[in-house]
Amino acid sequence: MRGHGLRVAIQYWEECPSHGEALARVRKVLEDENIHVKIELVRVESEEQAQRLHFVGSPTILVNDVDIDPPTTSHYGLTCRAYRLEDGRISPLPSEQMISRSIQKIKGNLKST
Amino acid sequence: MKIGDKAINFSLLGVDDKVHSLNEYPGKYVAVIFSCNHCPYVRAWEDRMVKIQADYEKRGLQLLAINANDDAKYPEDSFLKMKQRASEKKFNFPYLRDRDQVTAKSYGAQRTPEVFLFDTNRVLRYHGAIDDNYDDSNAVRAHYLRDSLDLLLQAREIATPETAPVGCTIKWK
Numbered sequence: 507m508r509g510h511g512l513r514v515a516i517q518y519w520e521e522c523p524s525h526g527e528a529l530a531r532v533r534k535v536l537e538d539e540n541i542h543v544k545i546e547l548v549r550v551e552s553e554e555q556a557q558r559l560h561f562v563g564s565p566t567i568l569v570n571d572v573d574i575d576p577p578t579t580s581h582y583g584l585t586c587r588a589y590r591l592e593d594g595r596i597s598p599l600p601s602e603q604m605i606s607r608s609i610q611k612i613k614g615n616l617k618s619t
Numbered sequence: 620m621k622i623g624d625k626a627i628n629f630s631l632l633g634v635d636d637k638v639h640s641l642n643e644y645p646g647k648y649v650a651v652i653f654s655c656n657h658c659p660y661v662r663a664w665e666d667r668m669v670k671i672q673a674d675y676e677k678r679g680l681q682l683l684a685i686n687a688n689d690d691a692k693y694p695e696d697s698f699l700k701m702k703q704r705a706s707e708k709k710f711n712f713p714y715l716r717d718r719d720q721v722t723a724k725s726y727g728a729q730r731t732p733e734v735f736l737f738d739t740n741r742v743l744r745y746h747g748a749i750d751d752n753y754d755d756s757n758a759v760r761a762h763y764l765r766d767s768l769d770l771l772l773q774a775r776e777i778a779t780p781e782t783a784p785v786g787c788t789i790k791w792k
Contacts, residue, residue, distance in 0.1 A: 521787070521788045522787065523785055523786075524660075524753075527754075563659075583692075585657065585693070585787075586657075586658055586659050586660065586787045587659060588657075588659035588662055589659070595663070596659055596662035596663055597659065597663050597753075597754050598659040598660050598663060598753060598754070599754055
């Protein structure tokens with residue numbers, strides 16, 4: 507199946523080690539959903555770039571420019587990002603379920619428009 | 620700092636408003652963990668830090684967490700926020716502020732969390748990560764710090780004295 511009109515990007519800061527695992531999780535979810543799109547990797551390297559991108563931390567995963575876990579902060583900068591998982595734990599990575607739910611939601615929005 | 624090196628003493632203010640020194644704990648095993656508030660890797664591991672202190676306290680462990688991050692760039696790492704975090708998470712160990720970053724630099728610490736485990740003679744016996752899975756405590760296969768403590772308590776050589784610490788970089792001034 508093609509990409510359903512989806513664009514997927516991962517913004518990351520090299521100093522946070524979880525971006526490789528984030529990429530693997532996004533790839534797995536897309537495979538499971540039978541969606542074939544190129545994942546854009548955006549390396550964030552400066553505070554200025556972080557401000558410009560409204561980057562709240564690494565890794566940030568965007569589907570059609572929408573954050574899979576919309577941040578509640580407007581503190582932008584080079585930092586590692588904390589995700590609160592379904593069971594309340596804090597993790598440096600979103601779960602596969604969080605990524606999948608976001609993709610499903612955006613796919614649904616595209617169908618209804 | 621290398622395996623076999625002697626500990627470097629420090630005197631740092633804790634969230635209990637008392638100054639804590641490494642010399643306060645004669646006869647104890649001491650795990651110095653460079654830590655902080657903002658880092659998600661620390662947050663993923665900190666319940667395990669509390670559990671390790673609880674599990675090994677009676678066997679002679681004293682865990683000391685030290686936050687050296689620059690709180691001008693990372694306000695979540697301020698002393699006030701450290702106090703809040705220690706209270707929320709019910710830290711059962713001192714949480715210390717290394718404001719001038721001298722201790723972190725003297726230890727050669729690079730990341731949070733990063734463990735330096737000393738035996739009762741204050742010789743470094745283990746350095747690195749707490750375990751091998753920051754994401755899921757139920758999926759841990761190698762309990763580096765616990766295993767090191769178990770071996771130390773049996774007066775045996777530590778099988779894996781060094782691992783790569785995984786986490787955020789310390790935020791230098």
